[in-house]
Amino acid sequence: MPHRNAPLTETGRLRLARCVVEEGWPLRRAAERFQVSPTTAQRWAARYRALGEAGMTDRSSRPRTSPRRTPTRTERRIIKVRVLRRWGPARIAYLLRLNPATVHRVLTRCRLARLAHLDRATGRVVRRYERARPGELVHVDVKKLGNIPDGGGHKALGRPAGRRNRTNAGYSYLHNAVDDHSRLAYSEILGDEKKETATAFWARAQAFFSAAGVTVERVLTDNGSCYKSYLWRTALAEQGISHKRTRPYRPQTNGKVERFNRTLLEEWAYVKAYRTESERRAAYPGWLHAYNHHRGHTALQGQPPASRVPNLTGQYT
Known part of the structure; x- marks a missing residue:
């Protein structure tokens, strides 16, 4: 052309x-x-x-010979290190005593996938998917989070004072449900992850999705004991919802809610130095509302989850 x-x-x-x-x-x-x-x-x-x-057509502008091109043997060594160790250009360059820019050009020329696009366990390219409509699949998980002792932890007081202020503050358990299509999230901070707690949480989560006009068809969880219980299976079956569990040691299968867990840690749990656990918990409803209604999501072309759920109440508040 x-x-x-x-x-x-x-x-x-x-x-x-x-x-x-x-x-x-x-x-x-x-x-x-x-x-x-x-x-x-x-x-x-x-x-x-x-x-x-x-x-009359254009000819390739590529030169017939490239005397300064990286030798084929060196290219093969770069590719071997990348495939076996899954290292980035800088680490490969340090190991092979090359310029990082040279390593990057070789990886690009050979069209090797970026590390962010690879499965960490297998090295294979991650196959990303998205369900066609809200409610077709909902991801459910529990995130265990250490409570903040009164007066603050090491983020507020520094590490020496934070260590001295250690107490048996216990843990919080964030029960999360994320819709695959819209990324709409329902979350609660609860005191444990027992089967009774998880089942009661799901009843409230399902009511939330129903109020938003989302009919849940399928739920995906990990292999936690609460999700393998008879009580959990019965609660889903009574509502006509099918249940599927991820393969053992494959949390990426439940990636939508795992990414939500990471987001809430970065943007709520550790975003500031809270002085008490009550202060942090008080900030959670506001953050969750902003996540659902206002925070742009890269997988949604910069739009919030509410943009894919027209019946969600409070969308413009």
């Missing part, structure tokens, strides 16, 4: 060449007619004589 400033397209080149070769125009006259230099007119005429119409 010609570049944007090219004076001649393939059709124009053909017309110019035919004027010179078949109609006998002088090179200078043909060059003036098509507004190019005589040298250009001569080049396309010579191509037409040698190759015909096929010679």
Whole structure:
């Protein structure tokens, strides 16, 4: 494809060449007619004589030889380290005593997937998916989080004072449910992860999704004991909801809620130095509302989850 400033397209080149070769125009006259230099007119005429119409297409600008290209043996070593150890360009360059830019060019030329796109356990490219409609699949999980002692932990007081202020503050258990299509989240901070607690949480989560006009069809969880219980299975079966569990040691299968867990840690739990656990918990409802209604999501082209759930109440508050 010609570049944007090219004076001649393939059709124009053909017309110019035919004027010179078949109609006998002088090179200078043909060059003036098509507004190019005589040298250009001569080049396309010579191509037409040698190759015909096929010679009017662009040729590759790649050089015939590249004497300064990284040796093939070095490229193979770079690829071997990347595949076996899954390292980035900087670490590979340090190991092989190369320039990181050189390693990056080799990885790009060989079209190796970025580390962020690979499964950490297997090294295979992650297959990303998204359900077609809200409620088709809801991811459920529990995130265990240490409570903040009164007066603050090491983030507020510094590490020496934080260690001295250690107490048996216990743990909080964030029960989370995230819709696969919209990323709409329902979450509660509860005192444990027992089967009775998880089942009661799901009843409230389902009521939340129903109020938003979302009919839950399927639930995906990990292999936690509360999700393997008869009480949990019965609660889902009574509502006509199918239940599926992830493969053992494969948390990425439940990736939507795992990513939600990471987001809440970064943007709520550890975003500031809270002085008490009550202060942190008081900030959670506001953050969750902002997540559902206002926070742009990269997988949704910068729109919040509420943009995919028209019936969600409080969307513009």
